[in-house]
Structure formats: structure tokens, C-alpha cells
Amino acid sequence: MNLQDLYAISPQICMIVLGMLLILFDLFFAQKILLRPLVFIGLLGIFLLNVFLWVNIDSNKSIDAFSNSLVLDEFGLFFNCFFIGVVFFIIFISQDYIKSSKAKSEYYSLIIFSATGMMLLTSSMELISFYIALELTTLPIVALVAFNRDIKSSEAGVKFLILSGISSALLLYGMVILFGFTGSTLFDDIANIISQSSISNDKALLFSSILLISGFGFKISAAPFHMWAPDVYDGAPMPITSYLAIASKVAGIAILLRIIYSIFHVNINLIGSWSEILIVLSILSMFLGNLIAIRQTNIKRLIAYSSISHTGFILIGVISLLVIVSESGVSNSLDAASSVIFYILGYSLTNLALFTTVTIITNNINSSLIDDFSGISKISPVLAFTLTLVMISLIGLPPTVGFFSKAYIFNAAIKADLIWLVLLGLINTAISAYYYLRIVKILYLEEPSDNLSINFNYNQKLFVISTLVLIFIFGIFPRPLIDLSYIVVNILV
């Protein structure tokens, strides 16, 4: 271990220190009011540290740390910034939720620990650190899901824990086979060995890929591994639901990209079977997610199913990436990879706005049934308009960022000659329009109930309006986001 190693993972170290400081602060000082400012200042500092590292890193060059087991590159730095931003947002919207709780500092530090796990995950290049980071991501989320300690929350927590335990066991078995047939835990060495593998090894590698994909499928809630998502989204506290829907899913997609580009891209046969398996997952996720979402009456369950269908769309991008890699080499897959990142950005931005508005509404009406949203446009036009724009963006219509995300994903799929997959995607977009627009109908065309009132403070209003503006601006000028997503994946390709 030397200074360069510490330099490479300094954001992660600072996050851990911040989380521990919060717990210690709670032990020694009685002023709980200072906790929130401390969290915000700490996160801002770490964000600036990340920006500093990003400015100082040479593009197209990565810094290896801890004998190649961790890496500092633009891909990792981008996701560091992304996860810090999401944590910032989660803590911002949990203001009302955490007000009555006694365990404030534990809540904040669990979120921060989990985000640290995600930051380590996107920069790990070795199986052991990868697994540890994965568990560091999952276990705090389990505690947070069960944070209310009532029956719904505990039930969601235990479901999440059992299914994530099974999925990590599957993932581990896949990793062990990979390790056993290559004799190394470093991604680089594994890639070297499987690029010259014989036919007998190919079967073992295929088996390990199937296990790995089932493990990832749980993490990104792709059908048929999606069963946990609706129940956990429903039972968890609202801010944690948004954490699961945004950060957890994005982390899963990010490590999928990392693993494909650092291990599996070298073996063409293997890439072919990966894309075949992922096609099944993608089609199932889109159809199951959308068709079951139609029947939902609870907004949280609806969001869960809609996020499952979005996983299907993201997987279209990953599939076209794999097809392009197997047909014309890694260097041509830049467009497809950047379309995945762009979709992630658009999806997260839309979900930020969605969860802010839905949190404000459900806190005020004390119900998460969609029918109780009736006539909100008459009481709070801003919220109703934001929610409408969010729905339009989730469907993928202009002039919102969701339109360009879908357009780029489909563009990548067309380049990979997957026209039929694009058609299936378009059919699903049409199906999803039905249930998204039903919410808009309930908001605008139905009469409000008598004693409905919505109060939200100045900060929340400012935040809602700024996300609204961002969705709109990036729906007209997506160029900055597209450039950013090219920069991010450039190092991988």
C-alpha cells in the first residue's frame, strides 16, 4: 500500500469516515439539529474531491490501486459523483420521514455506507473486493428497508434479505467457477485466460455466466428475478424506495457494463450466449412489468413494475452493445455503451422528479393509493404539472429527456440489426402509455375530495421546479448529457 493507492480510493475512504463521524457525533452531542447540515457539508466536500480527481485524471488512462484490485478511472469517478448526488437527494426528501424518528444518525450513516459500497463496486477490478463491495451495498439497504420496524417494513426487509442472500449465493457460485477455471481473482488475468480458452472450458464459463447473470438479474430486478421488487418497494419507507429504484438499479447496470468490458468481451462465443440470455430477460421484463403495472392501484407498486419494465429497456441497450462487440469488435460499441449511460441518466433524472412529487403528495394525503390522487391539479398545479411531465418522460414522448433516452437506445439496437427488438420495445411503450396517462387523468379530470390540502415548504418547491426545468431542458438540448455519457464509457471501450 502506498500513497497512490490511498489517492485512488480517497472518495470512498472519506465516505466511510463521514458515516462513522455521524454515528460518533450522535453519541457525544445532543443537538440532533446539526446532523443534517453536517451530512450536507460532508457530501458536498466529497463531491468536490471527486470533481478534483476527475479534473486531474488523464482521459483514457486509469490509475490502478492495491495491486490492480481497484481502479480509478472516469467511469468510476462519474458513478462516484452520481451516487453522492443520489444520496444528497435521498437525504433531502427524507426530511419529513426522519423528523419523528429517534435514530437519525443511523439512518444517514446507513445510506452513506451503502453508497460507499456502490462507489467501491463500480471501481473494483477483482472478485473478492467486488463481492465485499456488493454486500456492503446490500446489507445497509436491508436495514433501511426494515427501518420502520412495523410489520410491513419488517416483512419487506426479510423478503429483500432472503432474496438478496440467494442471489449473492448464485453470484458467488458463478464467481467461484470463474476463479476455479482461470486460477485468478483479478479481472485482467481472468480476461487473459478466457481469451485463449479451449472448448471444455467454454461450457464451464457458460455455466458461470448463467449464474452471474441470475445474480445480476436480482440486483437490477429484471424478470424473472423481479419478485422481490413490488413487495419491497411497497413496504420500504418512501425515500428508501427511491434509493432502491435509482441508486441500486444504476449500480447493477454499471457493474454489468464493467464486467462485460473487463472480462467477457474477449471471448466471442461467450458474448453471444450472454446476449441470448439477456434478450430473454429483457423481453420478459418489459412485458411482465408493463402488463402487471396496468392492474396496480398503489403508486409504490406501480413504480416498482414500471422500473422493472425500464430495466427491460436498459437491457436492450446492453444487448445491442454485446451484439456489436461480437460482430465488429469492441471499438465500435462506443455508441451502444453511451446510450446505456444516457438512458440511466434520463431515467434517474425523471425518477428524482417522480419521487419528490410522490413523496410530497403521499405525505400530505396519508395514502399511497392512486385513486386518492384525484383532483390534485386544482389544489397544487405545480405538483400536478410536474407529475404529468414525469409521466410523459417515462412513456418516452417529446419534449422530455425520456424521449431521447429511448431514441438513443433504439438507435443503438437498430445499428446492431435488432429491429424486431425495437418493435417489441415500441409495443411496450404503447402499453405503458395506458397506465401512465391514467394517473394524469386522475390528477386532472377528477374532482378533489373535500378536505384535501397540500403543504410543502419553499425548498421542496424549488427542488420540484428545478427538476421539472431540467427534464424539459434536456428534452430539447440533450447534447451535454450525451457528451457526458461518451466521456464516461470512453475509458471502458
Place this chain on the structure above:
Amino acid sequence: MDLNNFLIVSAILFSIGLYGALTKKHLVVIFMCIELMFNAVNLALVGFSKYQNLTLVNLNGHIFVIFIIAVAAAEIALGLAIVMSIYKNKDTIFITEIDSLKK
């Protein structure tokens, strides 16, 4: 003794664990089954590490096992805490009777 024996036992253990985790009704038994899956993985890792003489001295597998044991312990601690909280709320830990999220 060769590598195959280790791998066969490990595969059998893993399958028993997976079957149990998906079919059992008692929460603690489910956690035991998950634990069985982790231990199957550990057995395979130790076997690979000992018999697959690909590089010089390969301790990676053994180290991996230590990490897996630690993480599995953390997972079970968390699981039992949540089981306690379910038992306080509902007086049962059979998953067939815990159905408040289904409507």
C-alpha cells in the same frame, strides 16, 4: 481424493440449500438453507484453491473463504434481528402467515 469429489459435494450442498431456501416455510430454516449455499461455495473455493495448480502458490481462494464467512455472519445477524421484529409484531415466523404486503 481429487478435485471432482469436492465439486460434486459442493454442487449437491448448493442444490439442497437452494431447494430449501425456495420451499421451506420457517424463516430461520430458510436462513439456514442460505447459509448452506454459502458453505457449498466455500467448499468449492477451498477445493479449487488446493487442487487447481495453475499459478505458483494460490492463496486467493482461501482468503475469499474467510471473507465469505464474515459477510455471511453479518447477513445472518441482520436477518435474525428482522425476524425478531417480525415476531414482536405478528407472533409468528412462518412465511405463510406473513402476508401483509399481499392484497
